Amino acid sequence: MTDSSSETCELAPDIAKFYQGKSLQGQPPSLWTLVLSQVTTWIFARSLMNAAVLGFFYGIAGTLAYGMYYFSFITGAHIVDSLRFKHGFNNIQTFMQVKFGATGEHLYNAVIGFRLVSEVFSNLLVFGFITTLFVGFNENYLILIIAVATLIYSSIGGLHTALKTDVAQALLTIVAIAVLSVAMFAHPLFSFDDIISSSNTADNKGWILLMVAFIQIWSYPAHDPVMTDRGFLADRATTKKSFYYAAPISMACILLFGLLGVFAQLNNAGGATEVTQTLNTLFSPAVMMLFSFALIISAISTLDSTYASAAKLIVIDMKLVKPTVRNGRLIMLGFLLAGLVFIATGSKDLFDAVAISGTVSLFLAPVVFFSIWSSWEVKPWAIIVSFVSALMAGIVYMLENGGYITVMAPVFGAEHKYVQLLILCVMASMIGSIAFVLARKRM
Template sequence: MSETVLIALVVAMAVISFILSPRVKTTDGFFKGFDEFGQAPGLWTLTLSQVTTWIFARSLMNAAILGFYYGIAGTLAYAAYYLSFLTGGYIVDRVRFEHGYDSIQACLFDRYGRVGTLSYNILVGVRLLSEVFANLLVIGIIFGVAGSTGYTLSIIALAVLTLVYSMMGGLRASLRTDVFQTLLLIASLIVLVGVMSVESTFDVGAILSSSPDFSAPGWILLAVALLQVWSYPMHDPVMMDRGFLADRVTTRKSFQYACAISVVAIILFGLLGIFAGLNKESGEAMVVALTRLLGEPAMIIFNVALIVSAVSTLDSTFSSSSKLVVDQMGFMDKTVRNGRIVMALFLLGGLFFLFLGQKDLFAAVAVSGTASMFLTPVIFFNIMWKRETALWAYVLSFFTALAGGALYMMEAGGHLSLITPLLGLEHKYAKLLMICLCVLGVAMTSFALGSLQRVKAGNA
């Protein structure tokens, strides 16, 4: 019965999304989100679009799972990543309105040529693919175990439905449907938190004291998030794309409002995981515990929230993919038709990675977040302090960050064990923190030396 209701709600949401999606024929509408009058999106359209495209289905699951295993510290750690709206807004403001560039790629090309844009575009492309497979994975889990008929059919059905209406309107369709989807997501969260708060076992004091050990993994992950929060937004094309649409005041406010709404939403969803963790029975998984505690009707709403966030992220991912390949990289002529072709290709790529068997939802966040840290010195030296740096420093920083991301992936997956014998660190988040500190140390030092080299060369 619950699955029938869920399917009916998904169909209704899909129909509404199709109705809201315009048939865009102009490149400005498809790649920039402009309406039929050539106007950029307004403040609340931009704000709500930012919120729902960054609160992925994976994000909601991560917040709840981290709360389930690590208490309030785990939830706060994941919520800290949403401070990226503040750092991302600052980056956009400096790059676009202070330095005068119309994209992150243009800024990097001006300083580092093709090496700058190629390295950035590779990272962005991988991130977009990871968003496709990670959100589809959550959809599959809702409807069945991996490999089952329900799992496979639900993934394909949601993927195709989202792709079709994304192809109709590109970024314009994404912006319009995002508003509806965000309001639905917020309503779902309010209902879920309301149901949880009236339960007799709900205890605010227990939730606030659920992470008493400050050396525990949740607090370590919070430190990781605070290190990555500078570079993380810059490598996210969905966020960056929305920073180059509206005027300065609208753009600045949209990032600030999106930060406040997103942090609150993630914490509220994380509370569900903490609640389940505090009241679980022996051997219970999070979803099983929540179902027992809140009941089937509430879990339908829980799953609706996941599906809404997955669909909203997918359509934004498709629109950013088409803009990346067609508009920013220039691999194809800038036409709506080519944008649609790229969307389909990215869906196929995401499905390929999904069916390879990747199951760790946080791994994509940690790996891409670590790999993006080569951009941290770019932000401080080039964008903030307006200092030029030698190309070798940028290249060294890039490959160090990639190596750090790969090392974490190998360590977390059990394929390699170097850090424990060397440093005695056992937990994967402790290893991740050490990797991030090393990457950041090498990157910032190389940029400092590269900057001094440029100054001496200029004075010679």
């Protein structure tokens, strides 16, 4: 058993502030700072847009499917609690190294590195899209402006700065969503009965996506350092409460924002193909500016936390460079540039980033069930099998959805992409779990 807490607590005050979110007096963040930080970093711009878009195309089922991902706070709480207080580890990397060797740690770091880059990419993309839609400026200029602005203020105090700004950003986002919800409920065309019956058709694939989300929530939080980093900052009781309180608050916000998409589809008289086009016809410019404001604030709040987690990953968890504030700032810049490279490729599908990331994260599902919660000792080859199966599932989904290959329909009779995704998730989970069962060390 290894505990890296002794290493981290010896950091100088400014380093502890930058990487652990502590005050200069060495105090950890308070309960409600952690709660609101968890809320705003998971109600990010991509999530709000995904919830609305899925509601637009699949009705209430689509919105509930995306809301299901927010049960990750509950599974995440138990993952972090077991790591810290059952196994005695202060980060997931050390656990992976001890249980599966250097290979397990490297595989884990590769996945969360990609996750962090995708967060930068997707939130900047939403910012560019929404501001171009409502303001009319050049998208690339706006992306660069917000990218540089968030980098500058994030680099001042690292995680400490992110936590402080998260509180205000969370409150602004919650108020904006509340006002938008009131405007929707007060609209003369709004009907709860229509909302509830919006997914009654037999071919609605939103329910399939709900099953996908249920499979992924067991491993999803383990590959999201923005969430798990906040699980190692405070005492046990405060940490648990922060996850438990953040879950219903975040889920309520996501479901309410998703209902805007459902409402738009139910009243899409003009046959628009985008949720924002329909909402523009239903609400006043003032309401739509508030819609835009919620997305912009949520994008900014996630970016600063992503930069902080990226710096911690490379400097503290992977120990690739000396733990200094300067090195942390350089890492932040590197992840920003990597996100801009992704944007330059022209990718626009926001949910695919979630689907692929969540599918690859399934290699951690047997780690969570068997190693973290059940304390099994397994031979290291199991993690390689689990990783390869989850990675191949993610690649197949990406290539199928991109039209590069056609495998799922001929082999499984699965035409729709969410049916394909469900099959791939089930297969990856089963292969990984079987590998762990076969690799278990008998005491």
